Amino acid sequence: MSQAPLACRPHNHDHCVDHALQDAEQRCSARGVRLTELRKRVLELVWQSHQPLGAYDILEQLSQQDGRRPGPPTVYRALDFLLEQGLVHRLASLNAFLGCTHPEHGGGGQFLICRQCRVAVELEHSATDQAIAQAAASVGFAVEQPMVEVLGLCARCQTREGA
Amino acid sequence: MSQAPLACRPHNHDHCVDHALQDAEQRCSARGVRLTELRKRVLELVWQSHQPLGAYDILEQLSQQDGRRPGPPTVYRALDFLLEQGLVHRLASLNAFLGCTHPEHGGGGQFLICRQCRVAVELEHSATDQAIAQAAASVGFAVEQPMVEVLGLCARCQTREGA
DNA sequence: AAAGTGATGTTATTCTATAACGATTCAGCC
DNA sequence: GGCTGAATCGTTATAGAATAACATCACTTT
Missing domain, CATH: 1.10.10.10 (Winged helix-like DNA-binding domain superfamily/Winged helix DNA-binding domain)
Structure with a gap:
């Protein structure tokens, strides 16, 4: 991390x-x-x-x-x-x-959304993009707009919740 | 494929x-x-x-x-x-x-949604799950509900559109 | 049968988004 | 400057998605 x-x-x-x-x-x-x-x-x-x-x-x-x-x-x-x-x-x-x-990257990006503090963070994780591309390709699907939105707890709220 | x-x-x-x-x-x-x-x-x-x-x-x-x-x-x-x-x-x-x-898997799964015929397909692509887990872990984010929805063209509609 | 719980019915309302049309503003040109 | 076409914005009404609040019904347990 x-x-x-x-x-x-x-x-x-x-x-x-x-x-x-x-x-x-x-x-x-x-x-x-x-x-x-x-x-x-x-x-x-x-x-x-x-x-x-x-x-x-x-x-x-x-x-x-x-x-x-x-x-x-x-x-x-x-x-x-x-x-x-x-x-x-x-x-x-x-x-x-x-x-x-x-904004320099065209792609969709990935979003991590904290259910506690509601803060959302954008990532550009190429391995995720590639995995999705591969999954789609394996069934012949042509990706146009990948969308990844992950709900969970951000690092700060994890420590807060434990406290 | x-x-x-x-x-x-x-x-x-x-x-x-x-x-x-x-x-x-x-x-x-x-x-x-x-x-x-x-x-x-x-x-x-x-x-x-x-x-x-x-x-x-x-x-x-x-x-x-x-x-x-x-x-x-x-x-x-x-x-x-x-x-x-x-x-x-x-x-x-x-x-x-x-x-x-x-339904045997708990996780969110990935969805490929064809913008042409509107058919949606669910995948269980573990590499994608893992990539997201890794991306989240790299910033200390605890995943609860990953959501992957990919808009694009299914294989059948690609050939149709080319025709 | 009585009581309690869960499921459904009903009405009204909130939240999200767009259609349709009119008014305004802006850039380019005479 | 003044004109024109196109883009932008304002306004009203409406569609679409989801929930709140409360009443009723059904089913189980006693």
Whole structure:
């Protein structure tokens, strides 16, 4: 066991958020797509939370920020854009969204979700990708979107629960 | 590539369903839980379809069978029971349910879901299980419920699409 | 039969997501 | 600047998935 993921260690998370936003701007301008103010705010909200955020949580926070609340489609459209650009992930098991920490890789990634503290961590574990590819190949299945979401207890919550 | 999964080959599916129902009865009586008429009907419906069924699909079929339709809770309770007993799986990416083909194994299993024909196949690929276990262990995460759902094209639909 | 437990029925509601349409904004061009 | 087409966002209504809360029924045990 090498080291706990960053999300589970104390750190100045504002730096992560800033870095993610800057990186997103670069990516979008490089691709000629527009990271509008709304999309940036949604991305920021998603990134600020280590716990995956539901679309209606985002809606709630947006409306607290500026008095009036947009409709759900406004948020879902922003999220759809961010998903297309690979800047956020959607966790099907939680109906929630999470900032993508590995936008340089195309693949789906794997997610470890703590049932206690609700923190979700993204991994890029190539052996898992390969195992899935092999399993699929063995029955002639062509993988398009692998999705791995593992529910359990993070390291920190294991020690807490034992205490 | 060894062989296409049974679900993708022609076969007398009634046999599968019958076998699954008998097996379920044995399991339930062995555990001292009741596989009631409703639960058995829901299990049968889920098994009859190789395509994962939504709870409201089940509701619809139940109401067609006997005129009057129960409420959603009735179906969800039956599904909860079947999930607890490991007789069906829930696919989070589809909000749908599928008969468990490997009830002897406790683990989650892996699901290959064809985006074309919507057939879902369950695998028990130990290398994938192990890879996930290793990935989790490397960050001190204790796995409880691994979930692998792979969207793609089944072998049959690949040849169809090429044609 | 009485009591207790588990299973089901029923109604209402919450949460998640999208359809459809109108209004606005933005980039490129005259 | 002003025009135009396309993308973005706002708004309303609705679909889809799941659960809360409470009433009723059935089955077992005594």
